[in-house]
Amino acid sequence: MARYVDGFVVPVPTAKLDAYRRLARKAGKIWKEHGALESIECVADDVKPGKLTSFPQSVKLKDDETVVFSWIVFSSRKQRDAVNAKVMKDPRLADMMDPKAMPFDGKRMIWGGFKTLVEL
Numbered sequence: 001m002a003r004y005v006d007g008f009v010v011p012v013p014t015a016k017l018d019a020y021r022r023l024a025r026k027a028g029k030i031w032k033e034h035g036a037l038e039s040i041e042c043v044a045d046d047v048k049p050g051k052l053t054s055f056p057q058s059v060k061l062k063d064d065e066t067v068v069f070s071w072i073v074f075s076s077r078k079q080r081d082a083v084n085a086k087v088m089k090d091p092r093l094a095d096m097m098d099p100k101a102m103p104f105d106g107k108r109m110i111w112g113g114f115k116t117l118v119e120l
Contacts, residue, residue: 002116003037004077008070009110011059012103017043019103020068023096030093031072034086038073059108077113
């Protein structure tokens with residue numbers, strides 16, 4: 001069954017990982033309430049800077065930060081668009097959308113929507 005995925009790479013100050021975890025849990029629950037199939041948040045464990053490209057280089061990672069790699073799974077792009085429209089109107093997220101309140105630098109966040117190519 002083909003799915004649609006929103007993917008994210010985020011630089012998070014290591015000292016703020018607990019705050020990020022709380023935000024991710026809250027946001028993930030809201031996405032799922034509105035119809036997302038899964039919400040996954042992963043913290044870097046074996047991620048090294050590369051010579052040409054790497055996760056750290058992609059977000060201009062600073063010494064006191066770590067990379068978080070995340071994705072949200074939907075049944076289709078149409079469903080993703082409908083879910084995201086509902087999520088963006090959800091008042092429970094309003095306080096988390098303020099850039100000053102985020103436990104990461106949203107300007108260096110990378111995100112995008114992806115169609116499934118292979119699913120085993």
